[in-house]
Amino acid sequence: MKIIKTGLAVTVALATLLGFDSCKPKNAASAVSGDAAAKAYVAPGKYDEFYNFVSGGFSGQLAVYGLPSGRLFRTIPIYSQDPESGWGYSEETKPMLNTSHGYIPWDDSHHAELSQTNGEIDGRWIFVNGNNTPRVARVNLSTFRTDEILEVPNSAGNHSSPFITSNTEYVVAGTRFSIPMDNANGDVPINTYKQNFKGTVSFISVDKTTGNMKIAFQILLPGIDFDLAHAGKGPSEGWFFFSCYNSEQANTLLEVNASQKDKDFILAVNWKKAEEYLAQGKAQKVTTKYAHNIYSEKTHSATSTIETEVNMLDAKSLEGMCYFIPCPKSPHGCDVDPTGEYIVGSGKLAALIPVFSFQKLQTAINNKDFEGNYGGIPVVKYQSALYGEVPKPGLGPLHTEFDGKGNAYTSFFVSSEIVKWNVKDLKVLDRAPTYYSIGHLCVPGGDSKKPNAKYVIAYNKITKDRYLPTGPELTQSAQLFDISGDKMQLILDFPTVGEPHYAQACPADLIKKNSVKFFKIEDNANTYVSKGEGETKVVRTGKRVDVYMTVIRSHITPDNIEGIKVDDEVYFHVTNLEQDWDIPHGFAIKGNNNGELLVMPGETQSVKWLPAKTGIYPMYCTDFCSALHQEMQGYVRVSAAGSNVPLLFSTGKNLPPADSTAK
C-alpha cells in the first residue's frame, strides 16, 4: 500500500509540475482547464472555505451553498411556506407571513445583503428583499432562520433593496413601481401617472444589538422606477446611491416608452442630511398600514404587529438631501467601489460603463453645477460628476463587484460574459464567457470595503444545454471562477434552487463558530411548552383541544389519545426534549390538510388539525431520528361530534388489550 501511495504521489507531483497548460479552452464545452476540479474539490468530511447565500428568486427562499464546492447545505424559508420545516404551517411561524394584505405565503426575493461593521462583513445577519408585496427580511446567521419581516408601505415592487450602510445603520428599500401613495385615493385612471404616481425610498434602521428593524423615514420622490442601490463608504459615507429608469414616466409598454431618453438617473441621497431634517421635525407623519413580524428564540414563536404611520421627507422641498446624476440608457446596477470614491452605473442598453467620482460630485453640488431639475430635484451635469467611461466593454452591462485591488468585475447579460477592468485607468483587462446570460455576480465581500477576492461567481438566468434536460423547465445555475491570478478561470458549474438572483459570500469562519446547536429547554418560554414528560397533557376548552406533547428518541408522549371529536379544533404543541446537536424530530398526523412540524432540540412548535371524520388517526415522527425511529408512533381516536368518549391520554400504560365494544 505504502509503495503504491508513494508511486501515486510522485505521479501527482509530476502531473502538477508539468501543469495542464495544454488543455486551453477551445469552445464552450471545454472552457475548463485541467486543474479546475482540484480547485473546486472539497474532500468528504472537509469544510468549504466560504458560505454563499443565494437568493432563491421567485421561490421566495434563500439557499446556502459552500464554496468552492458548490454543495447545497440548506434552503432557508423566508417568504414562502416550507413543507419540510413547517415554516408558514406551524402556529408559531404563521404570523411571519402576515402583511397588510393578510397572509401571503410567497414572495419574489431578489437581493441578499450581509450585515457589515466598519464596511466589512460581520457575519451576524443577512437581509433579503421581497419584491412583490414589498417586504424586507432579516435572517439570523446563528440559527439560519428568518427572525424578522418588515412590510414597506407606500411602495410597490421593492427592488432596490435590501442594501445597507457601512455599519448596518440602515437597510434601504426603493420602489420599482411608482404608485399613488397609500393615504391618497388610488382609484385613478392609470394614464394620470405623471400627476398621481409617486416613488419612495425607505431608510429602515437596524438595532445594533437585536437587529430589529424600524422604518426611520421615507423620502418622497417623483414617480419613476427605482432599480438598484448601494451605500457610500469611506469619503462617501453618509450618502446612498439609487439607479432609476423610466424618467419618461411611461405607464405602458415600458420596453419602448421608458427607453426614449438618452439618459436616466442615479439618485444621490445625503442620508446624514435626511437625519438632520428628521431631527428638526421636517418629516410629515403619514398614515398607512404595514405589518412588522418578529420571531423570538425565547418563545419560539412569532408576533405580527400592524404599524400605522411613517415619517415622510419630501425631496423637492428639503434642500441638499437629494440630487440626480444623469446616467446613460436605463441604468441598472449602481455599485460603489471599496474606496468609496467611484460609483459605477450600468446602463443596461448602453455600450459603455460610466464611472462617477464622489469628489467631483461634491464639487459640482457646491458649485451648483446643475443642468436643471427633475421633479424639483437638482440634476447635476453629467460631465461634472463623471470620472470617465469604459468604452465598448460589452453588451448589456448590469452589475459590478470589486476585488479590492483596484479592479472591477462587470456582468454583461446580452454578450453573456464577465469583464474585468481597472477602475483607475478604465481599461479592460480580461473577459470570460458565462453560460448563459449572467445577471448578478458576486465576489465575496465584493460590495464591501474589504473584498475577499478569491472567486467571482456568475449567477446565470439561462442554462440551455449545460445540464441534463428535465423537460421544458431547466435548472438555473451559478458558475465559479478563480480570480486569484490575472485571468479569470472557470472551475465549477453548479445548479441552484430557484433563480439565483443575487448572492453574497463570506469566509465560513465568520459564521460557523456562532452556529446554535440546540435551544436550551430551560429557557423555552413557549406558552405551550412541556418541560419533561410529566408536563404533558390534553386539555379541552369547548371545541378547542390542546395537546401538550413531548418527543425524544424514540417515543411520543402521549401516544394514545382518545376523546377527540369531529369538528374539534386540535392543536398539537410538540416539545423536543433532546438537548443535542442535529436531533430534530418531526410530527405528522394522517389526513391533516395543513402540514407537518420539524421541531429543533429544546424547541416547541404547534400544528393545527381539524379532524373531519371519525376513526383512528396514526401520528408519527417524520425525521429519521434513531434505530427505533419507525417505532416512534401513536394513535388518536376521533369520535362523533356528540359522543361521550372520555378524554384519555397516555404513553406506555401497557394496558391489557381490550375490545372497546365489549365494555
Place this chain on the structure above:
Amino acid sequence: MKKVFGIFIAGFLLYACSGGTKENNANTTANSDAVSATDNSANPSYDPKRGEGKFTKVDIGATLDATMADAGKKVYDVKCSACHKLTTEKLVGPGWSGVTSRHAPEWIMNFVTNTDAMIDKDPAAQAQLEICLVRMPNQNLSDDDARHLLEFMRKNDGVK
C-alpha cells in the same frame, strides 16, 4: 489527459485520507461507532470503573443531601424521565433502581456529561447499547446538574 486527471484526483483523495478528522468524530452514526468501539474496548489505559470524562473523584456524603437531590429531581423530570423509570423496568434506557450500586459516582457523572465518548469506549455502556439500541442522547447537563442528578439517584436507591 483523462488518465492523468484521474490519477490526480486519486492522489488528492489519498492525501486527504491522511489528514486529521477531528470534525468528523462529532457526528458519527450509531453503526460506525459500534465498529470503532470494539477497537477501543481493548485499550488497557481505560479505567472502566471511572469511565472517561472530567470527573476523577466525586465526594459523596454518608447521608443524603436533600437539597441537591431535589434539584436533581427537577433535572430528571425535564431531561431524563422520558427514557428512564425509577424502578428496575427498562423503558428506552434501563431503570434507575440500583444504578448507584452498579456504577461508581465518577462513572455516572462522566457518563451523563460525556455520553458520546463513553458509549464509544466503555464496555458497560456498549453492552447496554446492544440491549437498548438507542444511543443515549447527550442532554448537555452542567456539572452541577450531573452532581444533583447523582444525589437524586442515591435518594432513589434508598440513601437517607
